[in-house]
Amino acid sequence: MFYEIRFHICTLFSACARVANGHAKEIGRKLLDQMPKHSHNNNVLLTSALNMLMKFGDVENAENIFQMMKKKDVIAYGAMMKGKLVINIYQISNKLYLGYVENNMYEKTLDLFEQLPFPLHNVGYTIIFNACAQLLNDRAKQIGRKLLQQMPKTFYNNNIILTSAIDMLMKFGDVKNAENLF
Known part of the structure; x- marks a missing residue:
């Protein structure tokens, strides 16, 4: 059951990120605020949210989510640096768009690269x-x-x-x- 909910939340984050207009931003942020607390340990959900916020240009909140992640993986780092990575988790591919590079924050991209533990x-x-x-x-x-x-x-x-x-x-x-x- 949680897998299905997680899938739907990721899909909604992705849709909001793609549309990225005022209404989509409102829905995406509301969904993020209402996300169950136990979801805050799920890298797939957090990375989808991070990607959405970067698409919105909301770098500060994306950074907060990134810092909140206990076990950062290559996907999370990639979403922060650029996005546009393709992941396959439980047979679901989800493109992650944007990040520091597409928000013209190249120095932060290099800062994050230098912290990359893998x-x-x-x-x-x-x-x-x-x-x-x-x-x-x-x-x-x-x-x-x-x-x-x-x-x-x-x-x-x-x-x-x-x-x-x-x-x-x-x-x-x-x-x-x-x-x-x-």
């Missing part, structure tokens, strides 16, 4: 390369180049990751290394 997955590389490409400061250049050097060789076959890395290097003015990746 290795990045393929989408994570794209997120961080994009944040570095947008910032273009010394810190972003250092992180972006280091991440590219440490990236597993298997990811060099992923055109999306490579395109993000090439875009980053070109914005850094590093045409030679961008051409080498191409």
